[in-house]
Amino acid sequence: MNKIKSLDDLRKMKQNLEHEMNIREKSNEPESLVQIRVAMATCGIASGARTVMNTLVEKIEKDKIPAVVTQGGCMGYCYAEPTIEVKVPGKDPVVFGNVDSQRAIDILEKYVVNGELLEGIIPTNYQTINEKK
Amino acid sequence: MNDLSLHIIDIIQNSLSAGAFFIRLTVDENIKEDRLKIIIEDNGKGMTQEQVAKLSDPFFTSRTTRRVGMGIPLFKQSANQGGGDLKVESTVGEGTVVTAWFQHSNIDRPPLGDVANAFLLMLSANPNHHFVLKYIYNENEYLFDSEEVKEILGDIPFNDASIIRILTDMIRENLIDLRK
Numbered sequence: 353m354n355k356i357k358s359l360d361d362l363r364k365m366k367q368n369l370e371h372e373m374n375i376r377e378k379s380n381e382p383e384s385l386v387q388i389r390v391a392m393a394t395c396g397i398a399s400g401a402r403t404v405m406n407t408l409v410e411k412i413e414k415d416k417i418p419a420v421v422t423q424g425g426c427m428g429y430c431y432a433e434p435t436i437e438v439k440v441p442g443k444d445p446v447v448f449g450n451v452d453s454q455r456a457i458d459i460l461e462k463y464v465v466n467g468e469l470l471e472g473i474i475p476t477n478y479q480t481i482n483e484k485k
Numbered sequence: 486m487n488d489l490s491l492h493i494i495d496i497i498q499n500s501l502s503a504g505a506f507f508i509r510l511t512v513d514e515n516i517k518e519d520r521l522k523i524i525i526e527d528n529g530k531g532m533t534q535e536q537v538a539k540l541s542d543p544f545f546t547s548r549t550t551r552r553v554g555m556g557i558p559l560f561k562q563s564a565n566q567g568g569g570d571l572k573v574e575s576t577v578g579e580g581t582v583v584t585a586w587f588q589h590s591n592i593d594r595p596p597l598g599d600v601a602n603a604f605l606l607m608l609s610a611n612p613n614h615h616f617v618l619k620y621i622y623n624e625n626e627y628l629f630d631s632e633e634v635k636e637i638l639g640d641i642p643f644n645d646a647s648i649i650r651i652l653t654d655m656i657r658e659n660l661i662d663l664r665k
Contacts, residue, residue: 355654355658356651356654356655356658357655357658357659357662359633359634359637361655362634362637362638362651362655363637365651366637366638366639366641369641369647390610392494392495392498392610393495393498393556394495394554394555394556394559395555397486397491397494397495397498398486398491398559402491402494402602402603402606405606405610406602406606409606409609409646409649409650410646410650412646413646413647413649413650420642420644421609421610421644422610422611422644423498423501423606423607423610423611425498425501425502
């Protein structure tokens with residue numbers, strides 16, 4: 353593909369890509385997409401959240417997984433960063449801790465695509481140090 | 486934090502937490518004056534003078550999930566070790582401007598890192614916000630305005646994985662050209 357440098361190039365690229373995109377567009381109602389939220393506070397970033405986010409985006413593009421990646425703030429699980437929250441349509445959100453690139457790929461392949469549960473889930477009833485009375 | 490683009494992500498995250506929907510990132514590299522400046526402006530809820538004064542204290546945070554806030558102190562430390570400093574100007578109800586500057590050639594200045602990628606990740610994770618990147622290299626300038634690009638893309642959202650890659654490459658190419 354030619355290099356895209358200007359807004360004009362982008363306009364041309366859009367026309368070429370449009371029909372390919374249309375297929376994906378149909379499944380683009382937010383409720384039908386898997387939502388993956390990467391915790392991007394200081395603790396997350398310092399422990400590699402950006403690498404995880406890049407890996408997720410690359411894998412989603414490569415395997416055409418119907419998912420979007422968003423970012424969130426600190427959830428209080430600083431000890432387990434990078435953390436990601438995965439919300440599969442119709443299921444409760446699940447938070448995975450200590451995610452690196454390899455685990456991010458595993459989560460997409462096994463949990464998102466095949467629905468298998470994986471180790472390293474932070475239970476929702478876990479209390480952070482500030483919540484403990 | 487390994488490079489300055491990670492600090493940029495961190496400060497933009499602060500802007501988002503403050504409810505900003507407009508964020509402008511300016512990176513200004515001036516080799517002749519041996520200076521590197523990073524400015525992050527937002528239209529979030531702003532802070533009082535009292536809050537601004539406490540920012541460099543790592544044990545100050547507005548967050549409730551934990552008791553420390555290292556974002557600004559770490560960025561300031563990076564700026565200081567790179568022969569510069571950091572200042573925060575804020576007005577309640579209007580927004581906040583974070584400015585960090587460095588001596589460009591200082592051996593202790595952390596590398597800039599992948600600014601195009603950092604910016605695009607923030608945009609794609611918040612596709613309905615207005616993001617502007619202004620990159621200045623000596624007298625050359627490149628401007629990326631998410632509203633302009635959104636108009637061209639139409640229905641294709643910024644969080645589409647292919648679009649993220651294409652736009653990151655587009656910004657990277659332009660930043661390389663600035664240096665020519």
